Amino acid sequence: MFVEPLACVVRGQRLAGFRPGATVVIIGSGVAGLLHIKLAKSVGTTRVIATDIVDYRKEAAHKAGADVVIDGRQNVPAKVRSGNDGHAADFVVTCTGDREAIAQGLASVDRGGTVLFFAPCEPTAKIELPFNDLWREEVTMTSSYAGSPRDIQESIAILSKKRIAVADLITHVLPLAEAGKGFRLVAHARNSLKVVLRP
Structure with a gap:
């Protein structure tokens, strides 16, 4: 993600x-x-x-x-x-x-x-x-707009080698049934960062 x-x-x-x-x-x-x-x-x-x-x-x-x-x-x-x-x-x-x-x-x-x-x-x-x-x-x-295949490869390498931590950017994990809530959290952007929806 x-x-x-x-x-x-x-x-x-x-x-x-x-x-x-x-x-x-x-x-x-x-x-x-x-x-x-x-x-x-x-x-x-x-x-x-x-x-x-x-x-x-x-x-x-x-x-x-x-x-x-x-x-x-x-x-x-x-x-x-x-x-x-x-x-x-x-x-x-x-x-x-x-x-x-x-x-x-x-x-x-x-x-x-x-x-x-x-x-x-x-x-x-x-x-x-x-x-x-x-x-x-x-x-x-x-x-800059979007990453190229080269950038995607480097991103994968950075994440797999744990050069930077990203898990702390996930503030909410919601079931798919609460997608509306997830979109509201992102839209208001007051107490949320990355919102993840799980099926």
Whole structure:
């Protein structure tokens, strides 16, 4: 149940060029964001900073290994710098399609850094970019959608070798007859992460 989402994370971090010693900001600490935290820590990033607006998910980000967790309703770029020795991040991953959160991510990346867009917005959404700032600061922007067969193989290897733990991301296991409840838990996303339905 985690092979596919982890494969997407593997691909995203590969395309972004994650490297040991880097500082990473994860905007949004749902299942995808938590997998990004866990995988980033496993490859030796120096500091992982996570954001969310839901207390439950902020706590989950701490448990997943985030060194600093920021409430997304605060001044995220300023908090990133205060939690990172005055510097912005080498890599920023936006795991939410919220336009304000994406703007926070763009303002949290350091000179020469990379922003990975990992979640979609509403189909008709338009996002304003501070083009001259991004150009002057030599910021790379990339996106990632779905994992390739290569990424799926790597995901299977990571899970089989237990390089990262994922069982703690399962918050609810429900019988198929309670599928409606499961969908409501996911839709409200307040006290749940991965919801599993069993026949």
